[in-house]
Amino acid sequence: xxxxxxxxxxxxxxxxxxxxxxxxxxxxxxxxxxxxxxxxxxxxxxxxxxxxxxxxxxxxxxxxxxxxxxxxxxxxxxxxxxxxxxxxxxxxxxxxxxxxxxxxxxxxxxxxxxxxxxxxxxxxxxxxxxxxxxxxxxxxxxxxxxxxxxxxxxxxxxxxxxxxxxxxxxxxxxxxxxxxxxxxxxxxxxxxxxxxxxxxxxxxxxxxxxxxxxxxxxxxxxxxxxxxxxxxxxxxxxxxxxxxxxxxxxxxxxxxxxxxxxxxxxxxxxxxxxxxxxxxxxxxxxxxxxxxxxxxxxxxxxxxxxxxxxxxxxxxxxxxxxxxxxxxxxxxxxxxxxxxxxxxxxxxxxxxxxxxxxxxxxxxxxxxxxxxxxxxxxxxxxxxxxxxxxxxxxxxxxxxxxxxxxxxxxxxxxxxxxxxxxx
Amino acid sequence: xxxxxxxxxxxxxxxxxxxxxxxxxxxxxxxxxxxxxxxxxxxxxxxxxxxxxxxxxxxxxxxxxxxxxxxxxxxxxxxxxxxxxxxxxxxxxxxxxxxxxxxxxxxxxxxxxxxxxxxxxxxxxxxxxxxxxxxxxxxxxxxxxxxxxxxxxxxxxxxxxxxxxxxxxxxxxxxxxxxxxxxxxxxxxxxxxxxxxxxxxxxxxxxxxxxxxxxxxxxxxxxxxxxxxxxxxxxxxxxxxxxxxxxxxxxxxxxxxxxxxxxxxxxxxxxxxxxxxxxxxxxxxxxxxxxxxxxxxxxxxxxxxxxxxxxxxxxxxxxxxxxxxxxxxxxxxxxxxxxxxxxxxxxxxxxxxxxxxxxxxxxxxxxxxxxxxxxxxxxxxxxxxxxxxxxxxxxxxxxxxxxxxxxxxxxxxxxxxxxxxxxxxx
Numbered sequence: 001x002x003x004x005x006x007x008x009x010x011x012x013x014x015x016x017x018x019x020x021x022x023x024x025x026x027x028x029x030x031x032x033x034x035x036x037x038x039x040x041x042x043x044x045x046x047x048x049x050x051x052x053x054x055x056x057x058x059x060x061x062x063x064x065x066x067x068x069x070x071x072x073x074x075x076x077x078x079x080x081x082x083x084x085x086x087x088x089x090x091x092x093x094x095x096x097x098x099x100x101x102x103x104x105x106x107x108x109x110x111x112x113x114x115x116x117x118x119x120x121x122x123x124x125x126x127x128x129x130x131x132x133x134x135x136x137x138x139x140x141x142x143x144x145x146x147x148x149x150x151x152x153x154x155x156x157x158x159x160x161x162x163x164x165x166x167x168x169x170x171x172x173x174x175x176x177x178x179x180x181x182x183x184x185x186x187x188x189x190x191x192x193x194x195x196x197x198x199x200x201x202x203x204x205x206x207x208x209x210x211x212x213x214x215x216x217x218x219x220x221x222x223x224x225x226x227x228x229x230x231x232x233x234x235x236x237x238x239x240x241x242x243x244x245x246x247x248x249x250x251x252x253x254x255x256x257x258x259x260x261x262x263x264x265x266x267x268x269x270x271x272x273x274x275x276x277x278x279x280x281x282x283x284x285x286x287x288x289x290x291x292x293x294x295x296x297x298x299x300x301x302x303x304x305x306x307x308x309x310x311x312x313x314x315x316x317x318x319x320x321x322x323x324x325x326x327x328x329x330x331x332x333x334x335x336x337x338x339x340x341x342x343x344x345x346x347x348x349x350x351x352x353x354x355x356x357x358x359x360x361x362x363x364x365x366x367x368x369x370x371x372x373x374x375x376x377x378x379x380x381x382x383x384x385x386x387x388x389x390x391x392x393x394x395x396x397x398x399x400x401x402x403x404x405x406x407x408x409x410x411x412x413x414x415x416x417x418x419x420x421x422x423x
Numbered sequence: 424x425x426x427x428x429x430x431x432x433x434x435x436x437x438x439x440x441x442x443x444x445x446x447x448x449x450x451x452x453x454x455x456x457x458x459x460x461x462x463x464x465x466x467x468x469x470x471x472x473x474x475x476x477x478x479x480x481x482x483x484x485x486x487x488x489x490x491x492x493x494x495x496x497x498x499x500x501x502x503x504x505x506x507x508x509x510x511x512x513x514x515x516x517x518x519x520x521x522x523x524x525x526x527x528x529x530x531x532x533x534x535x536x537x538x539x540x541x542x543x544x545x546x547x548x549x550x551x552x553x554x555x556x557x558x559x560x561x562x563x564x565x566x567x568x569x570x571x572x573x574x575x576x577x578x579x580x581x582x583x584x585x586x587x588x589x590x591x592x593x594x595x596x597x598x599x600x601x602x603x604x605x606x607x608x609x610x611x612x613x614x615x616x617x618x619x620x621x622x623x624x625x626x627x628x629x630x631x632x633x634x635x636x637x638x639x640x641x642x643x644x645x646x647x648x649x650x651x652x653x654x655x656x657x658x659x660x661x662x663x664x665x666x667x668x669x670x671x672x673x674x675x676x677x678x679x680x681x682x683x684x685x686x687x688x689x690x691x692x693x694x695x696x697x698x699x700x701x702x703x704x705x706x707x708x709x710x711x712x713x714x715x716x717x718x719x720x721x722x723x724x725x726x727x728x729x730x731x732x733x734x735x736x737x738x739x740x741x742x743x744x745x746x747x748x749x750x751x752x753x754x755x756x757x758x759x760x761x762x763x764x765x766x767x768x769x770x771x772x773x774x775x776x777x778x779x780x781x782x783x784x785x786x787x788x789x790x791x792x793x794x795x796x797x798x799x800x801x802x803x804x805x806x807x808x809x810x811x812x813x814x815x816x817x818x819x820x821x822x823x824x825x826x827x828x829x830x831x832x833x834x835x836x837x838x839x840x841x842x843x844x845x846x847x848x849x
Binding site for chain 2: 009010011030031032033035037079081082083084086087088089090091105106107108137140141143144146147149249250251252253255288289291294297298299300303304308324351354355357358360361362364365367368370
């Protein structure tokens with residue numbers, strides 16, 4: 001069965017169907033575009049390294065989801081990248097803290113590319129030899145990320161915010177952790193988390209969902225998933241005070257990440273709404289028209305690279321504000337001053353309404369960006385929601401939601417500041 | 424079907440309209456085209472940021488940004504771009520189209536706001552506000568110094584500076600720290616007035632509004648741009664290098680960078696430019712290229728290796744990240760892959776993949792408003808009229824012999840090596 005949902009006010013249509021093996025397929029049939037974009041993603045990221053299958057517990061080395069992503073491209077006959085290359089498509093993949101996604105963009109031979117995508121993600125080809133080779137390649141990648149100041153600041157922040165949660169670990173793991181990865185582990189993770197029932201396929205472009213469905217039915221595994229999987233994220237104690245971390249690198253100006261741990265995080269279908277509320281709070285406090293940003297920009301403490309947003313993951317969430325600054329500590333001090341002012345005076349209703357308009361505009365823009373649209377839709381699907389529902393959800397968000405978020409989450413004791421500074 | 428209209432609204436003011444209803448936003452570009460030179464680069468680089476601090480109508484960023492919020496988060500970003508030896512100074516903006524929010528006039532208000540920002544800045548005693556200028560000076564200096572943070576990009580920048588040290592192209596579009604320090608509110612205001620009076624103006628719109636209405640809106644908003652001469656394409660092809668320059672620098676990094684600069688002898692205005700594009704696609708653009716397949720995948724000599732074309736100045740740049748020990752091997756292999764193309768050793772698969780990758784890239788420009796804006800700005804600078812569809816047609820006609828010729832014309836000019844402090848100590 002195929003559902004077609006019309007979002008008339010947005011001039012957008014979304015089609016949806018579910019295969020017998022549990023795979024959810026979404027299509028945004030974009031007219032007038034030359035390109036096609038497809039994303040095939042697993043609800044499986046770097047935080048999912050500790051789990052039980054039918055009661056038996058497994059603890060995988062840090063970085064295994066990312067390692068698996070790299071390894072999937074290898075196939076018995078030819079690397080999948082080369083197969084895409086022959087059609088002129090641009091394939092890529094990423095592993096985030098919460099998902100692993102494979103995608104391609106093309107202007108020709110969409111169905112052929114879709115077959116390549118679904119086939120290589122379904123059929124792994126692991127050998128001891130190619131695993132060992134990959135350990136070298138990813139070792140290089142880790143070394144390159146170690147040169148990336150914003151990445152180092154990011155990890156420093158998570159390490160300071162959380163004591164046990166696997167969000168602390170770098171997505172790629174470390175040279176030591178990936179050295180422990182072997183064929184059995186990769187096979188187990190693939191069978192468990194890459195089953196179609198734990199995945200979603202999302203396509204933007206002028207395609208026919210019926211043929212997409214047929215191709216997916218033919219290629220993905222037929223058997224429904226019959227095991228019980230539990231994921232473990234550890235017991236996380238409440239944060240009892242501010243923390244900070246400073247590292248030295250060759251940068252021109254300190255780069256910082258300021259994080260506030262959200263203990264009221266939402267799991268399940270409330271997650272999408274929580275994300276939108278938290279994002280509004282981030283804009284209210286730190287956005288381009290916030291008083292805090294304007295004041296600190298005027299004093300040359302912040303520049304236009306300053307950004308804030310909310311990151312959501314299982315059993316947690318963090319409001320992050322970061323960028324470059326000569327005095328990152330001052331950003332934290334000013335934030336806490338602003339929060340106490342909000343506590344006594346409440347939310348400026350007019351500013352709130354304007355920010356809501358601007359956030360709605362930002363979400364509408366996502367509909368023009370195929371990769372972002374597919375990523376957001378799959379993300380919302382894993383939450384148990386649909387991305388295009390954002391209009392409805394915004395309708396039901398009021399100033400008090402933002403006030404509550406700020407009062408509960410933006411506390412000094414919940415904060416961590418991570419700085420990468422020059423010598 | 425998309426339709427492109429190009430019109431000179433008044434002497435020196437060129438409007439490009441890409442009419443299409445497939446996007447949710449309209450995209451607006453407003454750029455002054457200025458000659459790149461050492462004295463002016465820093466001034467020009469500062470102007471958009473100072474203008475965005477406030478205008479007569481919205482005198483500070485708070486009021487300005489609140490107006491943008493109420494336009495459903497319209498964005499106006501300052502842009503400084505180097506296209507050959509032209510410094511493009513201005514703004515690129517986007518705003519939700521009126522039809523999606525049931526409000527009329529978002530486009531008109533946004534274009535009007537950009538015009539206010541450019542032509543009615545906030546002045547005190549005939550000059551920009553001192554505090555705005557001083558704080559944007561700091562921001563620009565930080566930005567100049569921050570170039571070192573992105574090592575991949577930094578290596579290419581340094582390569583160009585060294586390669587073109589006697590040409591305008593070697594000048595950074597941001598200028599340098601010392602000239603920024605010397606800027607005053609008065610001297611900046613003077614340069615701003617000169618820019619408004621003298622430099623050609625490139626206007627761009629992409630969206631679903633009726634082109635006639637768009638033209639009216641832009642005419643109204645930019646009527647005070649004055650009459651001027653559009654700067655001509657002044658780039659001259661430099662002499663081909665007599666010998667290869669070698670430069671080496673040391674930074675505290677773990678992955679070394681090797682960048683190589685070639686003179687192409689062909690620019691976007693030449694009829695063999697499509698052949699150069701195909702040559703570049705075969706050689707180093709994307710995962711089907713010789714560099715990717717041989718230097719990276721087969722020989723594992725680098726973490727990344729790719730080539731790209733600067734089409735106005737006529738430079739091909741190879742950029743790669745390597746283990747410093749592999750410097751000679753990587754360099755030799757890159758050059759030997761180029762020799763393969765000169766000799767015509769291009770397999771059918773390589774050829775087809777390159778044509779497909781390149782055509783796909785050109786075709787999909789039409790799916791992104793920002794890429795269309797940049798595409799047409801480049802054509803305005805180069806006084807070139809081919810749209811994506813024209814370019815596609817020419818790419819299809821390229822023959823293997825043309826590609827071999829394009830490779831043959833390349834002349835290696837400079838090799839730049841950026842390595843880690845540890846290797847340097849050994």
